[in-house]
Amino acid sequence: MTDMQYKVIVGLEIHVQLNTQSKLFCPCRLEFGAEPNSRTCPVCLGLPGSLPVINKKAVEYAALVGVALNCQIAQFTKWDRKSYYYPDLPKNYQISQYDLPLASGGFIEIPISNGKLKKVGITRAHLEEDAGKNLHSSANLTQVDLNRAGTPLLEIVTDPDMNSPQEVKTLAVELQQIVRYLGVSKADMQKGHMRFEPNVNLIVTKAGSQYKTPITEIKNLNSFRALEKSIDYEIKRQLDDFVRTGRVMKSGNKSTRGWDDVNETTVLQREKEEAHDYRYFPDPDLVPLRFTNAKLDEIRSCLCELPMAKKLRYIREYNLNEYDAGVLTTDRKTAEFYEQVLTYPKVDPKRACTVLTQEWMKLANKRRCRVYELGLTPKHLADESRMIDVGDITSTAAESVITTIVESGDAENKLFEKVAIDKNMLSKSDEGELEKLVDEALENNPQAVADVKSGGKKSKKARGFLMGQVMQKTKGSANPKVVSELLARKLR
Ligand code: ZN
Ligand code: MN
Numbered sequence: 001m002t003d004m005q006y007k008v009i010v011g012l013e014i015h016v017q018l019n020t021q022s023k024l025f026c027p028c029r030l031e032f033g034a035e036p037n038s039r040t041c042p043v044c045l046g047l048p049g050s051l052p053v054i055n056k057k058a059v060e061y062a063a064l065v066g067v068a069l070n071c072q073i074a075q076f077t078k079w080d081r082k083s084y085y086y087p088d089l090p091k092n093y094q095i096s097q098y099d100l101p102l103a104s105g106g107f108i109e110i111p112i113s114n115g116k117l118k119k120v121g122i123t124r125a126h127l128e129e130d131a132g133k134n135l136h137s138s139a140n141l142t143q144v145d146l147n148r149a150g151t152p153l154l155e156i157v158t159d160p161d162m163n164s165p166q167e168v169k170t171l172a173v174e175l176q177q178i179v180r181y182l183g184v185s186k187a188d189m190q191k192g193h194m195r196f197e198p199n200v201n202l203i204v205t206k207a208g209s210q211y212k213t214p215i216t217e218i219k220n221l222n223s224f225r226a227l228e229k230s231i232d233y234e235i236k237r238q239l240d241d242f243v244r245t246g247r248v249m250k251s252g253n254k255s256t257r258g259w260d261d262v263n264e265t266t267v268l269q270r271e272k273e274e275a276h277d278y279r280y281f282p283d284p285d286l287v288p289l290r291f292t293n294a295k296l297d298e299i300r301s302c303l304c305e306l307p308m309a310k311k312l313r314y315i316r317e318y319n320l321n322e323y324d325a326g327v328l329t330t331d332r333k334t335a336e337f338y339e340q341v342l343t344y345p346k347v348d349p350k351r352a353c354t355v356l357t358q359e360w361m362k363l364a365n366k367r368r369c370r371v372y373e374l375g376l377t378p379k380h381l382a383d384e385s386r387m388i389d390v391g392d393i394t395s396t397a398a399e400s401v402i403t404t405i406v407e408s409g410d411a412e413n414k415l416f417e418k419v420a421i422d423k424n425m426l427s428k429s430d431e432g433e434l435e436k437l438v439d440e441a442l443e444n445n446p447q448a449v450a451d452v453k454s455g456g457k458k459s460k461k462a463r464g465f466l467m468g469q470v471m472q473k474t475k476g477s478a479n480p481k482v483v484s485e486l487l488a489r490k491l492r
Contacts, residue, residue, distance in 0.1 A: 003206065003207060004204060004205065004206045004243075005204070005205045005206075006202045006203065006204045006205065006239060007163060007202065007203045007205075008162075008163050008164055008165075008200070008202060008231075008235055009160050009162075009163065009200070009201050009202065009203060010160060010162040010163070010164075010165075010167075010168050010198050010199065010200050010231060011123075011157070011158050011159060011160035011161070011162070011198070011199045012157075012158045012162065012168055012171065012172070012196060012197070012198050012199070013155060013156070013157050013158075013196070013197040013198075013199070013217075014155070014156045014157075014158075014172070014175060014194060014195070014196055014197075015130075015153045015154070015155050015156075015194070015195045015197075016065075016153065016154045016155075016156065016175075016179055016184075016185050016187065016193065016194055017130070017151055017152070017153055017185055017186075017191075017192070017193040017194070018057075018058050018061045018062070018152040018153070018154055018184055018185055019061075019183070019184055019185045019186050020055055020057045020058050020061065020152055021057070022055060023043075023044055023055065023129070023149075023150035023151055023152065024052075024054070024055050024058050024095070024127065024128075024129045024150055024151065024152035025043055025044070025052030025053060025054065025055065025095065025129065025150055025286075026041050026043035026044050026052065026053070026150055027041070028040060028041050028043075028044055028150065030151055031147070032191050034147055036135070036143070036145035036147060037144075037145055037146055037147060038147065039147040040146050040147065040149070043150065044146060044149045044150035045090060045146060045149075046089070046090040046091025046092070046149075051285055052095065052283075052285055052286055054286065054287075054289070055152060058127060058152040059102070059127065059289065060299060060302075061152075061154070061182075061184035061185075062102050062103070062125065062126075062127045062152075062154050062184075063102060063103065063291070063296070063299045064182055064184060064299050064302055064303065065103070065125060065154055065156070065178070065179060065182060065184060066102060066103025066106065066125050067103075067299060067300055067303055068178055068182060068303060068306060069103070069106040069107070069108055069122045069125065069156070069178075070106040070107050070108075070122070071103035071104055071105055071106030071122055071124075071125060072103065072104055072105045072106070073102065073103055073291055073296060073299075074100055074101065074102055074103065074104070074291070075290060075291055076100065076288060076289070076290055077097060077100050077101065077102045077126075077288065077289045077291075078097070078100050078282055078283075078286075078288035078289070079095055079096070079097060079282065079283040079286040079288070080095070080096055080097060080098035080099075080280045080281060080282055080283060081093040081094070081095060081096075081279075081280065081281055081282075081283050082094045082095075082096045082098070082128075082278045082279075082280055083277075083278050083279040083280075084131070084278070086131065086134075087134060087142070087144050088131040088132040088133060088134050088144055088146070088149065089131040089132065089149060090146070090149075094128060094129055094131065095128060095129050095283055095286070096126065096127075096128035096129070096155075096280075097126035097127060097128065098280040099280075101124040101125060101126035102125060102126050102127055102289075103122075103124065103125040103126070104122075104123065104124040104125070105121075105122070105123075105124075106121070106122035106125075107119045107120060107121050107122055108120050108122060108158075108171060108174065108175070108178075109308060110167065110170045110171050110174055110308075111170065111308070112167065112170070115322070117308075118161075118167070119161070120158050120159065120161040120162060120167075120171055121158060121159030121161050122156065122157070122158055122159070123157040123158060123159050124156075124157050125154055125155065125156045125157070126154070126155055127152060127153070127154060127155075128153050128155055129149070129150045129151065129152065129153065130148050130149065130150065130151035130152075130153050131148070131149055132144055132145055132146035132147070132148050132149035133145045133147075133148050154184075154185075156175070158171070160199065165227075165228045165229075165231040165232045165235075166228070168198060168227060168228065168231055169224050169227055169228045172194070172196060172224055172227055173224060174307065174308060175194075176189075176194060177307040177329075177330065177331075178306055178307060180331060180332065181304060181306060181307055181331075181332045182302075182303075182304065189222055189223055189224070192222055194222070195220055195221065195222050196220075196221040196222070196226075196227045197217055197218060197219055197220065197221065198217070198218050198221070198227065198230070198231055198234075199215050199216070199217045200215065200216055200217075200218065200231055200234045200235070200238070201213045201214065201215040201216070201238065201249065202235065202238050202239060202242070204239070204242055211242065211246075211248045212248055212249040213238045213239075213241070213242050213247070213248060213249060214238075214247060214248070214249045214250070214253045214254060214255065215249060215254045215255075216234060216238070216254070216255050216256070216257050216266070217254065217255075217256045217257070218230045218231070218234060218256075218257050218258070218259055218266055219256050219257070219258055219259075219269065220258070220259075221259055226259050226261060229259075229264055230259040230266055233264060233265055233266055234257070234266055237265075237266065252271070253271070254271070255268060255269070255270065255271050256269045256270055256271075257269055304332070307329045307330070307332075307335075310329045310335055311325045311326055311328075311329045312325075314328060314329065317349075318342075318349035318350065318353070319349070319350060320349065320350065320353055324353050324354075324357055327357050327361075328353060328356070328357065331370070333370065333372050334356075334370065334371055334372060337356075337371065337372045337378060337381075338352065338353070338356060340378035341356075341378040341381045341382050341385070343378075344378070344379065344382035344383075344386075346386055347382045347385050347386055348385060348386075348389055351385040351388060351389050352381055352382070352385040355381060355384055355385050355388070355395075355398070356371060356381060359395070359398075359399050359402065360374065360376070360381070360402070363402070363403065363406060367406075374406050374411070375406060375409070375411035375412065376402070376405065376406065376411050377411070377412060379416075380402070380405065380411070380416050383415070383416035383417060384398050384401070384402060384416050387416070387417065387420070390481075391427055391429070391479045391480060391481035391482065392420075392426055392427055392429075392479070393420055393425060393426055393427055394427055394471075394476050394477065394478075394479075394480060396476045397420070397425040397426075397427070397476060397477060398420075398425075400423070400425065401416060401419050401420045401423060401425050402416070404419055404423060405419055425477070426477075427477055427478060427479035427480070427482075428474055428477050428478050428479060429479040429482050431482060431486070434470070434474075434478055434479075434482055434483055434486060435486055437470050437473050437474065437478070438466075438470055438483065438486045438487060438490060439490075440473075441466050441469040441470050441473070442466065442490060442491075444469075445465070445466060445469065447462075448462040448465050448466050449462075449466070449491065452466070452491050453491060463487065463491070466487055466491075467480070467483060467484060467487060470483050470487075471483065
């Protein structure tokens with residue numbers, strides 16, 4: 001084993017459910033959890049004589065994702081039938097796109113270690129319809145629910161450019177953020193809005209020669225955890241298989257495996273069918289699509305700043321650390337709320353970030369909502385940040401003021417400063433009063449005073465301790481800036 005090295009190679013297929021009102025080729029509504037087979041019509045039931053009509057919105061959404069992923073959008077794209085004989089798609093074929101996908105040749109940049117970005121190629125992205133669901137409700141009975149049949153899916157295929165389970169997960173998470181930013185999918189994993197199928201193999205170097213292990217495709221993963229874990233497992237399994245059997249990649253020995261979530265293993269499903277097994281051919285019921293330049297321009301104009309670019313800009317322009325910038329840009333509405341706050345004068349971006357990500361998000365979590373759903377406005381955050389910064393209020397007091405405002409149920413009409421005054425929460429800045437307390441603290445703690453004056457190692461800690469004594473006496477309502485200045489003057 002010692003003279004053996006290996007490199008992991010992963011490409012990813014992702015199915016993203018588009019957030020349209022109706023299905024891809026019929027007017028049936030998309031509704032999760034509706035009564036089985038209640039959202040169906042002759043088209044999605046596959047009844048003879050019914051004719052599909054393309055959902056314009058789905059095409060626009062797909063093209064928008066294509067643009068966001070730096071793809072070429074095809075001037076001419078068509079629809080193909082993919083033979084598919086399962087009960088969950090009764091017309092026995094799936095309408096998909098074969099040789100002329102809507103988008104191709106793009107890339108996505110993902111963050112890797114030490115702040116660098118890695119480019120992962122996007123082979124293609126095409127539209128297709130989802131199948132229904134087989135419900136195995138009792139031991140020997142299978143029922144079919146066709147509510148999902150005909151749901152628009154965007155299938156995105158990456159180049160095999162990823163080299164670790166972590167990179168794959170990073171890409172998947174970023175893609176989830178992108179489609180949410182663009183508003184084209186809710187990307188709710190629990191509802192199966194994103195399904196992953198990684199293609200995994202290894203390049204093993206042994207005694208100076210290189211060997212490629214057979215590719216396996218892991219089917220239908222619907223959580224980031226399963227995605228990462230299954231690739232992890234597959235790497236170990238393939239390495240072990242290579243050592244035991246020496247099996248290498250040949251044409252036709254690609255296989256598909258399923259993920260067993262309970263035992264955390266992959267399980268062989270079948271040797272892969274080739275494309276010709278699907279008997280693709282152009283769908284005679286659907287006209288090909290042509291994008292005019294004007295249409296493409298219109299789609300491009302819907303593009304927004306993407307999460308990764310936003311995050312990097314926050315780090316650069318607002319001097320935030322990577323973690324905070326990531327938290328703020330996780331969803332578009334939070335990011336936009338934060339940007340609104342910064343349009344107010346004299347707001348320190350770092351202070352606003354701290355208040356938002358620590359105090360406000362804690363409040364939102366308690367209420368099981370997002371920060372922008374607390375009823376608070378960007379002005380609240382601007383006022384709070386500014387007042388904390390100039391020392392008019394302590395963070396602790398500010399938190400209590402904001403909580404009061406949220407609990408009032410009428411946040412919109414409550415001014416931060418007014419509530420702070422009404423609650424008597426403004427910091428005590430009366431120097432005379434504070435000086436007395438400072439003197440008291442110095443008198444009662446001669447050791448700390450000596451430590452500060454010695455200027456040694458303990459000096460900083462002792463100063464903090466004295467500060468704490470004064471703050472405690474005022475129950476946190478003293479203006480920390482004033483106290484700190486008083487201490488500095490008296491301990492010179
Ligand atoms: Zn229908
Ligand atoms: Mn597919």
